Amino acid sequence: MKSVAIIGVGHTKFGRSKEGLLELLCDASLQALENSNTYADNFDSVYVGAMCPGKFNNYTGIASALVDRINLIPAAADHIKNGPASGGSAIKAGYQAIASGMSDLVLVVGGEKMTHITTPGFITSIVATITHHEAERLHGVSLPSFGGLLTRAYLHKYNAKLEWLDDIAIKNHKNGSLNPYAHFQKTIQEFMESAIKKGKGNWANIKEFLKDNSRNPIIADPLRLFHICPISDGAAALVLCNAEIAKKYCDTPILIKGIGQATDTHIIYEREDITTLKALRTCSDLAYKMAKKTPKDIDVAELHDAFEILEVVESEDIGFFKKGEGAKAASEGLTQIGGKIPINPSGGLKARGHPLGATGVAQVVELFWQLREEAGKRQVSGATTGITCNFGGFGNNIVSILVERM
Amino acid sequence: MKSVAIIGVGHTKFGRSKEGLLELLCDASLQALENSNTYADNFDSVYVGAMCPGKFNNYTGIASALVDRINLIPAAADHIKNGPASGGSAIKAGYQAIASGMSDLVLVVGGEKMTHITTPGFITSIVATITHHEAERLHGVSLPSFGGLLTRAYLHKYNAKLEWLDDIAIKNHKNGSLNPYAHFQKTIQEFMESAIKKGKGNWANIKEFLKDNSRNPIIADPLRLFHICPISDGAAALVLCNAEIAKKYCDTPILIKGIGQATDTHIIYEREDITTLKALRTCSDLAYKMAKKTPKDIDVAELHDAFEILEVVESEDIGFFKKGEGAKAASEGLTQIGGKIPINPSGGLKARGHPLGATGVAQVVELFWQLREEAGKRQVSGATTGITCNFGGFGNNIVSILVERM
Numbered sequence: 001m002k003s004v005a006i007i008g009v010g011h012t013k014f015g016r017s018k019e020g021l022l023e024l025l026c027d028a029s030l031q032a033l034e035n036s037n038t039y040a041d042n043f044d045s046v047y048v049g050a051m052c053p054g055k056f057n058n059y060t061g062i063a064s065a066l067v068d069r070i071n072l073i074p075a076a077a078d079h080i081k082n083g084p085a086s087g088g089s090a091i092k093a094g095y096q097a098i099a100s101g102m103s104d105l106v107l108v109v110g111g112e113k114m115t116h117i118t119t120p121g122f123i124t125s126i127v128a129t130i131t132h133h134e135a136e137r138l139h140g141v142s143l144p145s146f147g148g149l150l151t152r153a154y155l156h157k158y159n160a161k162l163e164w165l166d167d168i169a170i171k172n173h174k175n176g177s178l179n180p181y182a183h184f185q186k187t188i189q190e191f192m193e194s195a196i197k198k199g200k201g202n203w204a205n206i207k208e209f210l211k212d213n214s215r216n217p218i219i220a221d222p223l224r225l226f227h228i229c230p231i232s233d234g235a236a237a238l239v240l241c242n243a244e245i246a247k248k249y250c251d252t253p254i255l256i257k258g259i260g261q262a263t264d265t266h267i268i269y270e271r272e273d274i275t276t277l278k279a280l281r282t283c284s285d286l287a288y289k290m291a292k293k294t295p296k297d298i299d300v301a302e303l304h305d306a307f308e309i310l311e312v313v314e315s316e317d318i319g320f321f322k323k324g325e326g327a328k329a330a331s332e333g334l335t336q337i338g339g340k341i342p343i344n345p346s347g348g349l350k351a352r353g354h355p356l357g358a359t360g361v362a363q364v365v366e367l368f369w370q371l372r373e374e375a376g377k378r379q380v381s382g383a384t385t386g387i388t389c390n391f392g393g394f395g396n397n398i399v400s401i402l403v404e405r406m
Numbered sequence: 407m408k409s410v411a412i413i414g415v416g417h418t419k420f421g422r423s424k425e426g427l428l429e430l431l432c433d434a435s436l437q438a439l440e441n442s443n444t445y446a447d448n449f450d451s452v453y454v455g456a457m458c459p460g461k462f463n464n465y466t467g468i469a470s471a472l473v474d475r476i477n478l479i480p481a482a483a484d485h486i487k488n489g490p491a492s493g494g495s496a497i498k499a500g501y502q503a504i505a506s507g508m509s510d511l512v513l514v515v516g517g518e519k520m521t522h523i524t525t526p527g528f529i530t531s532i533v534a535t536i537t538h539h540e541a542e543r544l545h546g547v548s549l550p551s552f553g554g555l556l557t558r559a560y561l562h563k564y565n566a567k568l569e570w571l572d573d574i575a576i577k578n579h580k581n582g583s584l585n586p587y588a589h590f591q592k593t594i595q596e597f598m599e600s601a602i603k604k605g606k607g608n609w610a611n612i613k614e615f616l617k618d619n620s621r622n623p624i625i626a627d628p629l630r631l632f633h634i635c636p637i638s639d640g641a642a643a644l645v646l647c648n649a650e651i652a653k654k655y656c657d658t659p660i661l662i663k664g665i666g667q668a669t670d671t672h673i674i675y676e677r678e679d680i681t682t683l684k685a686l687r688t689c690s691d692l693a694y695k696m697a698k699k700t701p702k703d704i705d706v707a708e709l710h711d712a713f714e715i716l717e718v719v720e721s722e723d724i725g726f727f728k729k730g731e732g733a734k735a736a737s738e739g740l741t742q743i744g745g746k747i748p749i750n751p752s753g754g755l756k757a758r759g760h761p762l763g764a765t766g767v768a769q770v771v772e773l774f775w776q777l778r779e780e781a782g783k784r785q786v787s788g789a790t791t792g793i794t795c796n797f798g799g800f801g802n803n804i805v806s807i808l809v810e811r812m
Contacts, residue, residue, distance in 0.1 A: 061536030130467030
């Protein structure tokens with residue numbers, strides 16, 4: 001099996017964009033080609049991760065359209081779908097193309113364009129097409145409702161406090177404020193101060209602000225607005241290459257040392273324990289084994305906090321904390337930049353934003369910057385090894401990628 | 407690079423089905439698991455090829471749903487999209503998973519469910535989402551209109567006759583009549599006799615029948631009904647495995663010896679010559695080189711005749727006939743079973759049907775049967791090597807797969 005290196009990346013600013021999906025994918029791709037010094041080279045394959053361009057943008061054949069627009073014809077081009085983990089799956093497809101020897105130079109780009117749809121409930125209903133149709137969707141279940149359910153189950157089972165999830169949101173917004181590509185580049189303190197300035201109210205501190213139903217309404221009981229990621233547009237890209245030739249393009253390639261992907265029951269109700277992500281345990285185990293690493297070797301992680309409870313549960317099932325201890329650990333600052341195991345220095349899905357298909361790629365882009373000491377004010381000092389969790393479905397199809405400085 | 411073998415297949419009857427997409431995918435998959443004696447084994451990965459389940463069936467996360475339904479959890483599961491070549495791209499993804507050493511046992515299944523949509527024009531408009539949005543789709547272009555355009559250009563450039571395309575339809579319906587999985591299992595002679603019996607008219611012979619506007623109306627001038635594939639439901643599946651362990655499962659594995667995929671301009675107008683499929687030349691060349699074969703080594707081919715003109719152009723660009731000679735060769739019987747190079751013994755898209763994502767997989771299933779001498783009355787005698795052309799977009803993303811008896 002050939003080793004695979006990341007030699008360049010691209011990342012649009014996440015948030016509300018006036019560009020269409022294809023333009024966002026182009027922007028991130030062209031940045032990655034420039035960043036990797038591969039613009040004049042022959043690409044063998046292009047993989048696009050996007051959850052729903054057919055439904056969101058009335059666009060199919062998005063990968064074929066992209067290779068034409070960025071002048072990579074005759075490179076092979078495929079669109080990879082795995083719900084909100086489409087980006088992670090696209091990276092895996094690109095990895096396998098090189099590891100097999102079929103390709104030497106591969107572009108992977110993930111993206112989604114959603115904010116033009118003006119009814120958030122319509123977006124939620126499109127995302128809900130990944131749930132089980134008869135057992136879940138017909139009854140009106142949505143992804144946020146699962147987030148609420150998981151939160152209640154976790155708080156009850158482990159005697160944890162909802163405020164600990166506030167602390168995660170505070171951390172992720174703080175990290176996002178240091179990330180020029182984040183959807184939200186404001187701390188929650190700044191959100192509060194801005195509301196005070198506009199005469200929307202007055203609060204003694206952030207904790208009070210976060211308890212105010214008018215500023216932080218309940219979305220899926222007990223989850224409030226600031227526990228849930230926004231709807232975002234954006235794209236992120238990686239150039240992967242056969243590690244043997246990586247130094248031709250850049251001085252500090254980042255190696256993909258491990259990739260795991262695993263599935264779990266489609267119907268949430270069928271799981272033994274909703275608070276344990278079996279698919280993450282399996283896939284991160286595959287990634288650790290492939291890389292010959294353990295959770296102790298990890299310096300920085302990008303986890304999939306579509307709902308802040310997910311960052312908690314994932315931080316446990318990926319091996320950083322014992323079951324039931326993740327929320328408390330986060331509230332004690334162990335997952336901050338400078339803490340024991342920094343999680344989501346990018347701001348995570350909460351603050352960087354969550355353009356579905358882009359997320360899995362953006363996670364690896366952030367680790368690329370972190371491991372190359374290019375993360376600016378949010379740099380995790382001395383990080384050489386990182387891991388991701390990209391969460392498809394509601395935990396029924398998860399991809400975990402382990403990267404290391406070459 | 408590890409060698410990859412096909413050890414078992416599945417194929418639903420193509421046509422109008424009362425089953426949903428997930429059920430069709432399950433049927434083909436379970437047949438393939440049984441056929442390959444792998445039912446009790448641990449699968450590493452599942453790849454689903456489907457063009458548009460989001461738009462046709464309001465379903466996303468179809469791969470995650472499938473692994474759950476057929477009890478293959480925790481296998482990795484991804485949905486691969488490349489328009490009508492989604493099946494071919496899914497096979498390539500599965501191939502790379504094994505060739506890289508990441509997987510030993512992989513299920514690939516392609517399928518589509520469309521006939522529940524009662525307005526054919528609505529289906530055509532969904533398929534047209536793969537065309538270039540500004541240069542083509544906004545002006546009302548559809549895939550059949552490109553078929554008509556290509557036909558006129560070819561007939562003009564090479565002084566060919568439209569009746570030669572009738573001969574291809576006659577051949578493919580004859581082959582389909584011998585295929586128990588085909589959408590249409592009737593020769594055109596039988597269609598005519600049935601119409602006469604029902605008092606719909608009277609015709610001296612098939613050629614007269616095919617000229618009758620009431621029985622064979624013009625769909626996209628000059629293409630008539632019998633020059634165009636139907637709208638079909640169906641699914642087809644392959645079990646791929648590391649060739650080193652293939653004999654553990656079956657006596658006669660079929661090897662995937664070459665796979666190529668290539669893109670061309672998205673906008674048809676930008677091509678130097680619409681009658682030449684550059685992407686097919688490139689991708690079949692890749693497949694031949696990888697397999698160390700030439701067109702002369704091929705005993706049987708499954709080409710993508712969504713419109714009968716495509717079988718002609720593809721038979722030239724894949725290397726069987728000189729440019730401009732494909733239609734005449736077909737009309738002279740060279741592509742019949744028993745001819746110089748039998749094309750579409752399955753009946754092709756014209757008679758087997760074209761459930762978009764299923765087609766690329768069904769082509770390889772047919773070759774699996776042909777190379778194992780399991781094709782019954784449509785057997786190509788002594789065939790040991792075959793090739794496919796699976797056509798995505800309007801020729802802007804093509805996959806070609808070369809298989810051989812082990």
